[in-house]
Amino acid sequence: MTILIAILSRLAKAALTLLAIAVLNFCLLHAAPGDPAVVLAGEAGAADEQMIAQLRERFGLDQPLYVQLGKYIAGIVQLDLGYSFRQSAPVIDLIAERLPATLLLTLTAFVISLTCGIALGVAAAARVGKVSDSLLTTLALLFYATPLYWLALMAVLVFSVWLGWLPGFGYETVGSDFSGFARAIDILKHLILPALTLGLFFMAVYMRMTRASMLEVSTADFVKTAKAKGLSGPVIRRRHILRNAILPVVTLAGLQAGQLVGGAVLTETVFAWPGIGRLMFESLAARDYNTILGVFLVSAAMVILFNIVTDIVYRIVDPRIGARA
Amino acid sequence: MVGVVLLVAVIFIAIFAPLIFANTPWQMVQRPFLAPFAMESLPLGTDTLGRDVAAQLAYGARVSLLVGLVSTLVALLIGVPLGALAGFYGGYVDEGAMRFTEFFQTIPNFALAIVLVAIFEPTLASITLAIAIVSWPPVARLVRAEVMSVRKREFVDAATLAGLSKPRILVRQVLPNTVSPIIVMASLMVATAILLESSLSFLGLGDPNAMSWGYMIGAARTVIRSAWWLSFFPGIAIVITVLALNLIGEGLNDALNPHLSRKGKA
Amino acid sequence: MSTTLSIEHLTIGLPEGADRPFAVEDVSMAIEKGEILCVVGESGSGKSMTANALMGLLPPGVNVKAGRAMFEARDVLRLPEGEKQALRGASMAMIFQEPMTALNPLMRIGDQIVEVFAAHDRYTQSERREKALALIREVQLPDPEKIIRAYPFQLSGGQRQRAMIAMALALEPKLLIADEPTTALDVTTQAQILKLILDLREKRGMAVMFITHDFGVVAEIADQVIVMRMGKVVERGSATEVLENPQHDYTKRLLEAIPTGKLPEARQLSETPALEIKGLRKIYRTGGGMFKPVREVRAVDDVSLTVARGEVLGLVGESGSGKSTLGRTAVRLVTPDGGQVMVGGTDLAALSDEELRKQRHKVQMVFQDPYASLNPRQRIMGAITDGPITRGIPRKEAEARARELLEIVGLGADAASRFPHEFSGGQRQRIGIARALAMDPELIIADEAVSALDVSIQAQVLDLLRELREKLELSILFITHDLRVAAQLCDRIAVMQKGKLVEIGTVHDIFLNPQQEYTRKLLAAVPGADWDQQGAA
């Protein structure tokens, strides 16, 4: 019950934060040089004063900035993210079209990086000081240090061009008319490379963190207690150390899960993944303000959502939080 | 140790680039796409316009390191005072500062960097600033958390009891005790900043007048098939530098953490 | 009687860079079935190492160099890991020094007990639960049904320690090793746990190796005693032999330094109050964020008392009774929720921040935790002179005075240029005292100022305080949980319980004629109280 109220109040607060973010972003974007009307006119291949004036009027860009802001905020309150000038469609539709792809990519990458990262971190911590530990740690460091886009290019080169195992880009085989299970398999094949490249960096982060955290916890007194009980090494690691070591990883993961939504621009670009990050990047080039603002708002909402989820996960993992009565 | 040696080497190359290479990295010196080791004077070959890759690499080190160091410095300059004030004074100061920080954290930071660079137009200064702007919030949070925990330590009470003023306590007693985690974080931030700069360059948001590693990879990606060395060498340079900074960071982490140094990671 | 454990010529090597080559050297001892062997000795003498070696839990770098430990006809020091595992928890169990951290914070108490059975593959799932419940009852934890599902943070320190004991006893081990299991606990809880161990020894006839530095505890439970120093056994014998007729110099010194229950003569107190506290109240509110209900603790609840000039007022009471809070309110590190604090006639609450800062020097505090109260990155000189310099005393003068004070507390002037971590706990506590004195205060709040000290150094510091009281007419609010120490130094004693002042009176009144039930309980819980009376006699 109290949890429910707490979540509700937190959501209300989040809504306010979002509104403030919308205002801030609005101001930020309008500080950018570049006029969407001019861009649109430019794209048309020819333009004159009349056309630009028409465009401005049509999009309300001829009005003073504060009026535009007022209208925009009023729209947001009614869950209307505005209209994309460039794509001539409501922003919310554009985002809705792209969001599933991004979520599929980033969540897969997230799950892969988290599970593998933690598993490898545990493995490395268990072998601390041995060759295999150094090997794993160095590998993680390498993944961490390698620029993501470079890795992506290499992955395409190797797995797609040379070996021909996996499709190098896109979301699914275009025009294949797959449906049901076959389609799922097809999408999965397309998903592997981008999800892996996106995941590798975070995997490295989680692994290092898990390892460090495991080592730290393994010096705790209760680990000694567990040994004194006669528990075996693996049992101690699983039941005692890992559970305590995972908390900082959860915090970090929560932060990053939110960031993943907007942080996949590079991966989406290299792999032609029709996601929201690319939408943002392309809209930025066209000064399609409403779309960028929409993307920012949605990803901010994601971050906040994931923060709440993190808190709940935290509560499940650590009974000390909030349980004091 | 390895980290320090590597980093010093990179810094050395960066500083002395003009002495080592007679030409600017933009000079077209030979036919394009000269493979590495094919010609003695051009050990790493030439790029798409026939420019010396080795010179580009050396000059690129300057930009990449500069962006990394300066942006980290700026991020610290924003993050440390903000976090320190929030953590030390608490209450409304804290609330205000943290809400402010939250704004910057809710926008995915790579996306924010892209927008900022696009807004200010890509110059070395704007790129550095944009990277600083997206990297300070974690610093503020860290410093805040550290200050909050140090503030509760009893020696702060002791200083209060000795009649020291609050600002003086913050600066002289509290902050020095938060230095080690900040240093460790900073070394990692430099690494992240270098990666971020290169990612921006890759997307075409680099400073066109500054030769950087990210620029090199971005420029080379279209010829990755026919001229592997053009993206390989700068890629390796980034990996080595980031690796070095990470090793230094971890080394510092261990050195500054009494628990770990005592255990002796032999 | 049969011998449960016999240690023969045990030598444990320390890694390079340690303060000495061997943690313990050529140590032998034996414990009979159903016997309690107390191991006493100064801090760092190798007591814990011996215990850990038996359990096979030596820290990395520390190794058994020689000797053997025969248990059930096997040398436990040389068993392969697998067999050791089988032994641990089943026939040989250990209770650790620190109850607060020895339990996994994320696991229910019941599960942590059940785990012991699981590790040794005993009983079925449901039986294990039953057994766990029975154990919880046996160690007299209240409301077992609830406790079994509780997390460690929901338990008090004493309850946690009992849960630990339950775990150790789960498989009815033949040998129980208890490493200072009561140091962190207040006297009343300590008494309960000692009783529990005695009961269990009776019921199950297990052998106990009990590590402690408290002779009161030794007197209460020991059959045999071993005294260790610098890794060597310096004396051994039955409890009565060692306590009453010590042979070795070190043992004698230890015993001499124990504060006796002897009460000092009453002194004439001055009329002018140095500190007046009226109706003081402090409520701590914690939590109240996301998901958390607000929790209120009435740390100090309507307390009034005065300390006269030149008086030492002892403040005693169990842990958490609000002693430190009261002290901190007096120096105004904590803002009270109600009531008045007058120092030398001025009400600190009425002062502005700036004026308060100027008046600060009048009351000083020696903090409970000496290490925490020193800035680890500041040299001792800075720590001591910061205050006086802020007050406007010239640097030279302040530094000269600091050196003088360091000499007075017995550290030597060269201590000034060192960092806090380069001192031992006792030395740090003396630095804290020097720092307080440097401000020329009228009143010192000494919060457990001698708790970290060896009995011998403890005596030294008490002498110093007595001297200052005489010479400078210094008033002291002396906070302690050690009634014996309080008896030695104080003029009057105030007793606190759960934030309330339950009794206040002269030392003689309190010790010889306590009015309150709670005070009587506190006095009775002092370990080795009987033996002590004899000593006093």
Added chain:
Amino acid sequence: QEAGGRLDIVVQPEPPSLMLGLVQNGPTQLVAGDIYEGLLRYGTDLQPQPLLAKSWEISDDGLTYTFTLNEGVKWHDGEDFTAEDVVFSADVFLRETHARLRASLAYVESITAPDDTTVVFQLKEPFGPFISVFETGTMPIVPKHIYEGTDFANNEMNATPIGTGPFKFEAWEKGSYIHLVKNEDYYVDGLPYLDEVYYRVIPDAAARAVAFETGEVDVLPGGSVENWDVPRLTEMDNVCSTGSGWEFFAPHAWMWLNNREGPTSDVRFRQAVMYAMDRDFQRDVVWNGFGNVATGPVSSKTNFYSDDVTIYDHNPEKAEELLAEMGYDGEEVRLLPLPYGETWQRWAEAIRQNLSEVGINVSIDSTDVAGWNEKTSQWDYDMAFTYLYQYGDPALGVSRNYTADRIQKGSPWNNVEGYDNPELDEKWFAAATMISPEERQAAYNEIQQEIVDDVPVAWLLELEFPTIYRCDIKDLVTTGIGVNDGPRNAWIEQ
């Protein structure tokens, strides 16, 4: 010729909309060129060919253009196509929405439809290039029954375009692909051969090359991959390429030199720039040998080209002389590259290097597409890259960049450099309204000679964008607009 099959064609960037009447940028023309049609199409020799109009007639005074339309043409939604649609499109719809066409329509007195298959354009005065404005991208015919009386820009049907072309719109998966299917009712028997066409959106140039290599796509229209990739791709088995298919557009690249202020306002400086540049190197290295060095404002592929002009070779000494003569003091000159990918970036770097070798202090401004549009249309630059289409006739695609009446702030497609030469303006106008081609040729020769000496802009290259495709695709590029209407006739050899 065999029917059947599917083509996958790269489109880059993703078009903002497929409604060709509203948006006419490159990607839209590429995709929507299969959906919509104009009255005529133009061969690689720029001569008109029938499309919606099966024949046409121009009166001797050059004022009356009469078109006879094909019969039995249907819109994709089944409605009949009539002459009324043409009148509506040209006179109502495009007048409002199509800026480039609007300039040509200024010469038009009236547009009428005497019967269902006849359309008559009556001009006010002769306009030499008028026969070239009926191309699909210039005058796409839109359905009157859908748009009449509506708000064109916000018409819901814009999302599902209805045309008369050989392919119908089927689906658009944003960020992935656009799917067109064969128009079974197409009015030319047997056409089109292909069953379907996919336009694939792949944002990264390297990925586009990979897509072609792995067989994901079959056609890389000009400009889809960076030039350096072209040799590698064309060397693959069963891969063909052609430079043809751009004649109508004849993309012509130059740098605007700001004639209003700074060093670039001095004609000697502008000439120095021309001499300082090594344009052969630019073509050979930056453009990998594609294209020709431009001699002046008119592309050699366009009608009325003349090479009887001053030739600027690579001559640094001459450039230094000119700079010394004008007393150039090393003032910084900003260079704005075109943000269209690595080739353009490298090009700017190469030119900066050339210029700095003769002592010109150049810094490259970096910006994205929006910034480029903003800066050029607000005249905030010193030197700025651009390339423009010539649309087959100097009066349509060339003069707009040099006459003073086209100095209009706010658009990057006119006289952005601010070149103001009234004498020459007269000649441009006169040349546009002449009827006889010989007369016009003479007039344009004169214009070219004069303007090249003035160097209002620094002409660079006549660009060539090779189209790369698999050799078993036949008849893909048959007209002057290449792939834009290529799928209409293309077929795949089995």
